[in-house]
Amino acid sequence: MRLLGDSDLLGLVREDDGRAFTEIYERYWDRLYATAWHHLKDATAAEEVVQDVFVTIWQKRHTLIIEELSKYLAAMVRYGVYRYLAREQQRRTLHDNAAIKPGVDAYELEHKLLLEMVNKLSGELPEKCRIVFRATKLHDQSLGDVARQLNISPKTAEAHLTKALRLIRMNLGKAFHFFF
Missing domain, CATH: 1.10.1740.10 (RNA polymerase sigma factor, region 2, helix turn helix motif)
Incomplete structure (x- = not known):
């Protein structure tokens, strides 16, 4: 070689x-x-x-x-x-902006950044997956309620949530590698 x-x-x-x-x-x-x-x-x-x-x-x-x-x-x-x-x-810019605000500690900053990343990543999901994910995980609605609102079966809602969680976890790992 x-x-x-x-x-x-x-x-x-x-x-x-x-x-x-x-x-x-x-x-x-x-x-x-x-x-x-x-x-x-x-x-x-x-x-x-x-x-x-x-x-x-x-x-x-x-x-x-x-x-x-x-x-x-x-x-x-x-x-x-x-x-x-x-x-x-x-x-650095994000850190500096957060440090300027009084009362913001490192834990709150990390929580805010993580929530922003999850929200951004959920925006890239297919429509039904995004709706089910945001309703159940970000707005604390039950899976049954979301299924009724979307007029789909609970199993279908569960499948959408499973797919959304898998994609979010996969992309969140990439995002952490990208940012940190």
Whole structure:
């Protein structure tokens, strides 16, 4: 694998060859990490950015068209650093705004942020799932009452709630990774 060029390795990665992917990873990780660290001055953040680059490469391996791998990876790290810095700025702004308000402690801030994320994520659910989720979880209505209001069976309402909870939990995990 070490003797293969980048384009050959990419061709093998497109065919799900894990060894070729590992070779690309080992070939470029140090360089990409150094670039990310240079801009962020934070080892953990730099590692996170570089790992995200490689995860993206693997996830999109079947559809990516890359002419020059080194330039492509460098650009991905650069954009990863920009996204990280933007998230950090947003987090600091939220924290600073909350800190200005008298009587707001860290627990209230975390609760408010979590509630905002859940509300935003629930807005992305399919219509019936969103209605059932918000009514039962955010407005404390019983599942039976919601089913009667929507003129659906309790089992259907339960299925909508189960689907909504599964999607919220899955996306909430991604959101926590994104924000924290």
